[in-house]
Amino acid sequence: MNVLAVCGLGIGSSVMLKINVGKILDELGVKGYQLNVADIGTAKSIPFDMVVTSVELADVLKKGIPPEKHFRILSINNFISKDEMRIKVADCLKQMEAI
Secondary structure: OEEEEEEOOOOOHHHHHHHHHHHHHHHOOOOOOEEEEEEHHHHOOOOOOEEEEEHHHHHHHHOOOOHHHHHHEEEEOOOOOHHHHHHHHHHHHHHOOOO
């Protein structure tokens, strides 16, 4: 599973997202995932199974994929809220039948 943490430049908030999402994936018992960071421009060309990003950038990324896969782009309101991320990641994984 390829998971992307995306921010505007790929060096700031995406690193924070990557760390927190990695912890959550481990807590949920997900194995064999690859977690990377990317800026918004690069993210559009990288194949992914799940993306965590801001609300604003989620809308940009959704324009490039079929509507039935929009659930794989997780818009995070509070980058330090592990609870919000855990809920959204778990919901996505359930829809992907990964947990």
